[in-house]
Amino acid sequence: EAGVAQSPRYKIIEKRQSVAFWCNPISGHATLYWYQQILGQGPKLLIQFQNNGVVDDSQLPKDRFSAERLKGVDSTLKIQPAKLEDSAVYLCASSSELAGGPYNEQFFGPGTRLTVL
Amino acid sequence: AQTVTQSQPEMSVQEAETVTLSCTYDTSESDYYLFWYKQPPSRQMILVIRQEAYKQQNATENRFSVNFQKAAKSFSLKISDSQLGDAAMYFCAYRSFYGGAQKLVFGQGTRLTINP
Numbered sequence: 001e002a003g004v005a006q007s008p009r010y011k012i013i014e015k016r017q018s019v020a021f022w023c024n025p026i027s028g029h030a031t032l033y034w035y036q037q038i039l040g041q042g043p044k045l046l047i048q049f050q051n052n053g054v055v056d057d058s059q060l061p062k063d064r065f066s067a068e069r070l071k072g073v074d075s076t077l078k079i080q081p082a083k084l085e086d087s088a089v090y091l092c093a094s095s096s097e098l099a100g101g102p103y104n105e106q107f108f109g110p111g112t113r114l115t116v117l
Numbered sequence: 118a119q120t121v122t123q124s125q126p127e128m129s130v131q132e133a134e135t136v137t138l139s140c141t142y143d144t145s146e147s148d149y150y151l152f153w154y155k156q157p158p159s160r161q162m163i164l165v166i167r168q169e170a171y172k173q174q175n176a177t178e179n180r181f182s183v184n185f186q187k188a189a190k191s192f193s194l195k196i197s198d199s200q201l202g203d204a205a206m207y208f209c210a211y212r213s214f215y216g217g218a219q220k221l222v223f224g225q226g227t228r229l230t231i232n233p
Contacts, residue, residue: 033220042121042208042223043162056220089160097219103150106221108162 002026004109006092012115018080021112025073025094031055032069033106034077035091043091049075079114087116119144119211123224130199131232137184138194138227140209148214151185152221153194156206165207168192170214196229204231 005024013019025032031050035043046065048056051072060067064083069075079086089111097104120143130136142151153165168176168185175183180200184193196203209224 031219035221040225042210042226043221044223045220048220091160091162093162095219103219105164105167106219111160113160 004092004094004107006090006109006112008112009110010113010115012117013082015084015116016081018078019082019114020076020078021090021092021114023075023077023092023109025075025092026096026107029094029096029107030072031095031097032075033093033095034067034075035093037089037091037111039088046077082114082116084116087114089113119146119149119213119222121209121211121222121224123209123227125227126225127228127230129230129232130196132201133198135195135197136199136229138196138207138209138229140192140194140224142190142192142209142211142224144190144211146213150212150214151183151192152210152212153181153183153192154208154210154223155203156208156226157204162208166194199231201231201233204229 007022033048034046036046037043046060047067049069052069067077091111092109093106095104095106122141149170151168155163155165166176166178166181180197182195206226208226210221212221
């Protein structure tokens with residue numbers, strides 16, 4: 001079974017530029033998560049999708065971050081414009097768990113390391 | 118809101134010895150899950166062990182075991198017979214049992230070094 005795929009692995013941009021990250025979850029997984037992991041900290045959830053609907057985006061800075069999951073499969077996370085404090089690793093995870101359903105493990109991708117100069 | 122605290126930024130242990138990583142959490146919920154994740158330099162988060170709060174028995178997975186103290190809100194990870202491949206960042210995480218959102222709330226992490 002293929003794991004969660006993310007691209008690119010690394011990205012360096014200047015502040016105020018735009019950037020987009022892509023995630024392809026494990027086939028058949030209904031739920032997709034984006035986490036932000038700042039250096040020296042644990043990951044923090046930015047947004048959770050179930051199929052193509054948003055379940056939780058309470059910690060997403062909506063003035064500059066946006067995310068979509070068209071057709072309930074792949075997802076894209078965008079930052080526009082980027083700030084220095086957005087430098088972090090962006091992790092995508094997926095699970096077959098449905099909201100309110102029994103537990104199923106979240107599987108993580110390798111992440112995208114973003115550096116904002 | 119739930120919080121998770123790992124008070125040991127770094128730990129080191131000799132190969133083949135035992136090490137314990139600490140984690141405390143705060144919640145008003147009675148049912149929840151607790152996890153330990155391993156993050157090697159490749160950055161991929163790997164689930165090490167899971168504990169359901171309603172289970173009194175401590176979870177074990179081969180060389181990994183936990184000491185779950187629900188009243189004290191403590192959840193420590195013991196690694197026996199440490200191996201070089203165990204070197205990584207270890208994160209303790211909390212997840213609500215109920216509700217539509219299943220986000221993981223992570224601690225700050227503990228960097229584990231294995232000395233040969």
